[in-house]
Every structure is written in structure tokens, then in C-alpha cells.
Amino acid sequence: MKDQKQVSVGLVQHRCNKDVQHNLDKAVQGIRAAAGKGAQIICLQELFQSIYFCFEESPEYFQLAEKIPGQTTELFQALSKELGVVIIASLFEKRTEGLYHNTTVVNDADGSYLGKYRKHHIPDDPGYSEKFYFTPGDGGYKVFNTRFANIGVLICWDQWFPEAARITALQGAELLFYPTAIGWDMNEAYESLNEEQFRAWQTIQQSHSIANGIPVISVNRTGEENNQRFWGSSFVTNGFGHILHQCSSEKEETAVVKVTLEDTVYYRTTWPFFRDRRVDTYKPITKRFIDPE
Numbered sequence: 001m002k003d004q005k006q007v008s009v010g011l012v013q014h015r016c017n018k019d020v021q022h023n024l025d026k027a028v029q030g031i032r033a034a035a036g037k038g039a040q041i042i043c044l045q046e047l048f049q050s051i052y053f054c055f056e057e058s059p060e061y062f063q064l065a066e067k068i069p070g071q072t073t074e075l076f077q078a079l080s081k082e083l084g085v086v087i088i089a090s091l092f093e094k095r096t097e098g099l100y101h102n103t104t105v106v107n108d109a110d111g112s113y114l115g116k117y118r119k120h121h122i123p124d125d126p127g128y129s130e131k132f133y134f135t136p137g138d139g140g141y142k143v144f145n146t147r148f149a150n151i152g153v154l155i156c157w158d159q160w161f162p163e164a165a166r167i168t169a170l171q172g173a174e175l176l177f178y179p180t181a182i183g184w185d186m187n188e189a190y191e192s193l194n195e196e197q198f199r200a201w202q203t204i205q206q207s208h209s210i211a212n213g214i215p216v217i218s219v220n221r222t223g224e225e226n227n228q229r230f231w232g233s234s235f236v237t238n239g240f241g242h243i244l245h246q247c248s249s250e251k252e253e254t255a256v257v258k259v260t261l262e263d264t265v266y267y268r269t270t271w272p273f274f275r276d277r278r279v280d281t282y283k284p285i286t287k288r289f290i291d292p293e
Contacts, residue, residue: 004260004261004262004263005260005261005262006258006259006260006261007040007041007148007149007175007258007259007261008037008038008039008040008041008256008257008258008259009039009040009041009042009043009175009215009217009236009256009257009258009259010031010034010035010037010039010040010041010042010043010085010254010255010256011034011042011043011217011219011234011236011247011253011254011255011256011257012027012030012031012033012034012042012043012044012045012048012219012254013045013219013220013221013222013232013234013247013248013252013253013254013255014026014027014030014045014048014221014222014223014252014253015221015222015223015252016048016049016050016051016052016221016223016225017051018050018051020049020050020064023048023049023050024048024049024072024075027044027048027049027089028075028079030042030044030254031044031079031083031085031087032079032083033254034085034254034255034256035083035084035085037254037256038256039085039256040085040086040109040147040148041085041086041088041146041148041149041151041175041177042085042086042087042088043088043177043179043217043219044087044088044089044090044179044219045090045179045180045181045219045220045221045234046090046102046155046156046179046180046181046219046220046221047090047091047092047102047181048089048090048179048221049064049072049091049092050064050092051225051226052181052221052225052226052228052230053133054127054128054129054130054132054133055127055128055129055225055226055227055228056129056226057129057132061133062094062100062133064092065092065093065094065100066091066092066093066094067093067094068091068093068103068105068116069105069113072089072091073089073091073105073107073113076089076105076107077107077111077112077113078111080107080108080109080110080111081109081110081111082111084109084110085109086106086107086108086109086146086147086148086151087106087107088104088105088106088151088153088177088179089104089105089107090102090103090104090155090179091103091104091105092133093116093118095135099135100133100134100135101118101119101134101135101137102118102119102122102130102133102134102155102156103116103117103118103119103137104116104117104119104153104155104179106144106146106151106153108144108146108147109146109147109148110147114144114145114146115142115144116139116142117137117139117141117142117153117154117155118136118137118138118139119134119136119137119154119155119156119157119158120136120137120141120154120158120164121136121157121158121160121161121164122134122135122136122157123156123157126185127185127226127227127228130157141154141164141167141168141171142168142171143168143171143172143173149174149175149261150172150173150174150175151173151174151175151176151177152165152168152169152171152173152175152176152177153176153177153178153179154168154176154177154178155178155179155180156178156179156180156181156182158178159178159180159201159204159205159208159218160204162204162207162208162211163285165208165211165212166208166211166212169212169213169214173214174214174261174264175214175215175216175217175259175261176208176209176212176214176215176216176217177216177217177218177219178205178216178217178218178219179219180218180219180220180221180234181220181221181230182201182220182230182231183220183221183228183229183230183231184197184198184228184229184231185227185228186224186227186228186229187227198231198233202218202233202235202243205218205235205237206237206241206243207241209237209238209239209240209241210240210241210271211273212273213239213240213263213264213267213268213271213273213274214239214264215236215237215238215239215244215259215263216236216237216241217235217236217237217257218234218235218236219234220232220233220234222247222248222249222250222251222252222253223250223252231249232247232248232249232250232251232253233246233247233248233249234246234247234253234255235247236255236257236259238259238260238263239259239260239263239264239266239267240263240267240271244257244259245257
């Protein structure tokens, strides 16, 4: 149907090194390239300004944190206004002394600062010592009303939890973005296990798209850092989990993909999961675990 509303989303996938200015310049170049290809909403990868420092616990990395809004937010506000695009940028937030968050900011296409989302689910796994750096977000799940669409933003480890995606969708998100930093452990002996992990990562996000009837946009970094090979493969689904585009696993890439918002109407009426939800039976979901009697 010719009158269906389409939105062009931009994905900026790249390598990072220890030079913060170099990484920032690369992100800006990616945003400009995506805007030049027609992108309206552009998403950067998780913690794009630095190496993924959570591979170790070192107090020196707290120096990378910044106030939000602050200098980087204002830089992207100016860029949003200049290019007429929405920018989703993942930053290391210093809330106050001793209190830090993994936070994503959203700037609208007129340069206005719409707000921020603080990552709720914080991992603590080999190579991902995020609990040392980040306090879990306490601001709830967010939907941002941008010029082009109402967007939900979650961050990396959040993508494994269907509750986060569901709540964001229930609040009116038309698109769901996941800035991400995830990859293979280069010391892992079994390539088949790495492949299994990658497929699980992609499948769980496709399932959020299917269960909620909205497109998912996942933007991951690529390249090798500290025994991690980030698997790139940033991707976009339609409202039923079908992959519309998947980036390279190894190359830097700026991709622009069109998604149709009205597809949600079709998927939610053809597969009426929202209609058939039994909210009266879901109270146990708020418990940590249901012990056997």
C-alpha cells in the first residue's frame, strides 16, 4: 500500500580503539553517512566512544564517564538539528561521585534532547564485568516520541529479557532499538558453541519482534578487543521477526533500512497476542523464583 508510513533507520557498526576522539569522529562520520543515505532515526552501538572497558575491573575507566546531558549530548543535539535526524547514542554516565550508569540518550530531529534510558539489566560474566561500573537503571522503561516514530530503547543485556521488551511495547513503542556490545570469547575452544550463542542472541530479539508485533533494530560493534571478537551482524527485523537486513560480522558498516510501521496493525490482528494475554494470571512473574511447596 503506497500510503503506508515507512521510517528509514540507520545502523552505525564500527571498530573501537583506545582513542576516544577517534571513536567519536568515526561515529559522527557514520551518522553523516547514514543521513546521506536517507536515514531518519540513527542508532550507534553500545559505549561507542571507547574500547569495551568492562573486560576488566579497573578504576581508571571511570574517567571515561560524563554528565548527561553534557558535552557529547550537546554535540549530537547540534548534529541532529543540522541533519534533521533522530540520534540514539550510548554513553557512560556519571550521575554523581560513585554512581555511574550505562545510559542511552535520544535527541529529536530538531536537536531537542528528549531524555535518557539507563540500562536495567547489568551482566557480570567473564569478559563482561559491568556490575563493577554500572548501577542498574531506576527510571523505568522509556518510550520517546520522536518526529518519525515512537521508539523504545533498551541496551544490550536487556535484550535477553522478554519482560523489558513487552513493557516497552505496551507503552506504545513502534520500534525497539538495542545498542549492543557482544561477541565471541577468542579463548573458547568450540566454534560450534560460539555459533550457538550468536544464534541465541539473534533469535531472542526476533522473538521480541514477533511477540510484540514491532520491528527490532540491534546495533552491535565489530572488531577484536581484549580476547573478545565482537560479532557485528547488526540487524533489522520487520514486525514479525523476519530479518530485513544483517550487517557483516567483521566489517564496519553503515546501513539504512526502511521499516513499515503499519505492519504492526497486520501482525497484531493476524497474530493477536495482545488480545489473548491473560494479565490476571501473571502475578507470579514479579517473584524472583517460585519455590515448590
